[in-house]
Amino acid sequence: MASRTTNNNTDPNSRQARIAEMRRADQARERRMKAIAITVSTVIVAGLVGFGAWVLIDQKQTEKRKQQALEKLLKEQQEIRKQPVEGEQVWDAKKLGRNHVETPVKYETNPPVGGDHHPRWMNCNGDVYKAAVPEVNAVHSMEHGAVWVTYNDKAAQADLDKLGTRVEKTPYSLMSPVKEQAGAIMLSAWGRQLTVENADDPRVAQFFTKYVQGEQTPEPGAACTNGLTK
Structure with missing residues (x-):
């Protein structure tokens, strides 16, 4: 009775091709992750810059309003000081x-x-x-x-x-x-x-x-x- 022989040898070209394909897939995944990270970072930085600019503008506007209020108060006080106090x-x-x-x-x-x-x-x-x-x-x-x-x-x-x-x-x-x-x-x-x-x-x-x-x-x-x- 003839015996069946199992071939345990693997085609080296086929194995190298699979490895290369896996490497390409990993590299593509890394590029995608880097691109996502860069995009997210850019958005975050832009948001922070925009928020910082908004805070700076708001602070300047607040300081301006305070200065205007102070100037108005001083002007009112000057006007009051010019007027005599009735009955004094x-x-x-x-x-x-x-x-x-x-x-x-x-x-x-x-x-x-x-x-x-x-x-x-x-x-x-x-x-x-x-x-x-x-x-x-x-x-x-x-x-x-x-x-x-x-x-x-x-x-x-x-x-x-x-x-x-x-x-x-x-x-x-x-x-x-x-x-x-x-x-x-x-x-x-x-x-x-x-x-x-x-x-x-x-x-x-x-x-x-x-x-x-x-x-x-x-x-x-x-x-x-x-x-x-x-």
């Missing part, structure tokens, strides 16, 4: 004494609006004092450009709360009681004084805008901290 009393600021003394001073008005005063000022960086403060020190604060808000027992607590909030937000201002003053609420600056009945009087805001570090200030920019605290 005015003294010649240049004729008010400015000597530093450590002896009692008798002032013509209560509260005073200027004159000789103690070498040390009251802290006036938005300070609200619950008790009376020495006049000679508060006058020194006004010499530095502070507005001094004072009140007596006739002032309503709601008005005092509103005024206290305003003072606390305003550098170069202070607030304290003056029991013997004539008006319920009085605002004083160097050579200027205004009496109002309540905190909602629009002249209050005008007085602050006009006289906090205003043109009447003998020593603009001088300190309102590191002074007397009570």
